[in-house]
Amino acid sequence: MSPQLVSALNQLVVSAEPAMSFDLVSMWHTMGFFAKFIACVLGIMSIYSLGVMAERLVTYARASAASRQYAEQLRALLPTRKYSDAVALSKKLKRGHLSKVLGLAIEEYERGVKAIRTRGPEDVGDFDVIAAVNRAIDRSSMRTVADLRRGLGALATVGSTAPFVGLLGTVAGIITAFQAMAATGSGGLGSVSAGIAEALVTTAFGLLVAIPAVMMFNYLTNRVEDMQVDINDSANELVDYFMKEGRSEPTTAAK
Template sequence: METETLALAQEIDFSMWALFMRATFTVKLVMIALILSSFWSWSIIVQKIIMYRAARREAARFDRAFWSGEPLDELFDEIGVDPDGRSERVFAAGMSEWRRSHRDDGGLIAGAQARIDRSMDVAIQKEAEALQGGLPVLATVGATTPFVGLFGTVWGIMNAFIEIAAEQNTSLVVVAPGIAEALLATGLGLLAAIPAVIFYNKLSADADRLIGGYEAFADEFSTILSRQLDG
């Protein structure tokens, strides 16, 4: 009897596709949602990696230009009011306000330093929003998909037990497929959650470093302008 049961069990298709197709409608929906969540998180991960690398290259290039000794007015004229680089946009915000703060007679309007600092802070905040956009999705996927997968597993096991009760048979042939289908949902949940959590932590740290660099530059630039104001 055991030999026949094992032979029947070996004939069952336990491939991923077969397990998906045998699952109940609810578990299928759970699996599809988990797969879509995984693709969504990976698209954000790839996009952010490319974005952060470009931002680091641009920041290094602009840093060399800024500290090259070239007059700041000439550098501003080169990059323009609305440049492509993130560091350049912070610089352009400060320089634009610096120029707007000059009167026709060459003097400075009162409160220029505060307005320049505020302009750069606003520019930094805009860049921070762009850099951090999508990261909450990774956090959500990492936090919720294990529980969604667990729900699919619980639902699948419940239906497996219902089938066992209906057939009045607890043999491996009856039990194994239902349990395997149910556990697949948990596996997909972990498959979606683990990369999302790992890359959320890494990308959050990368974004914080970039934003910190913009803030440090703004402080240095503000100090340079302050010297000119005092002079």
């Protein structure tokens, strides 16, 4: 058989085969019901994770701005002992993590001092005001940090499970491709390449959902840890101030 005849036959076979399109729209139309279901699930997970990211970023930005404003004004209120104004300011700037914790601590200190100075009909005697303030700080700190972490667990779940959800769709698609190959009796890679390509789309989609979720989870977790450090440092400084309140600085004796 001459080379020209072989080339002509090959061209005839290639032209007889239908051209396969590997764009996403064509793959979506040729995907099975289960693969479409997996893609929809991944789409929902992606939208949810993006919503959590946006909401947390806005929340942390507002909390940081409110906390900075509260800390700046608190420096002028504490030396003049305007504790009621400091508590009112904390309720006004309630978005800030520092205003939530320090405001409750100042309120507890003010109430404790008033309770010690007055005697009620069911008075139980003296108590440690600083210990009461520390307990108030612990309560408010736990609630504040828990509120800051809200949504991060779901974001971590999306980041860890999205690749497996996509892999499930890929496995189901490959099984379908091999079943079609067995039903038609055709063999070779060419007969299953289209089905495998369609199946791998779900894995790629799963990775596309998981990678941003994991990256943002780590970033947001670091933001929460930084704010938790700010809470602890500021609360300790406030307790130290209360312990030294009313005591004058030691003066050097004149020689």
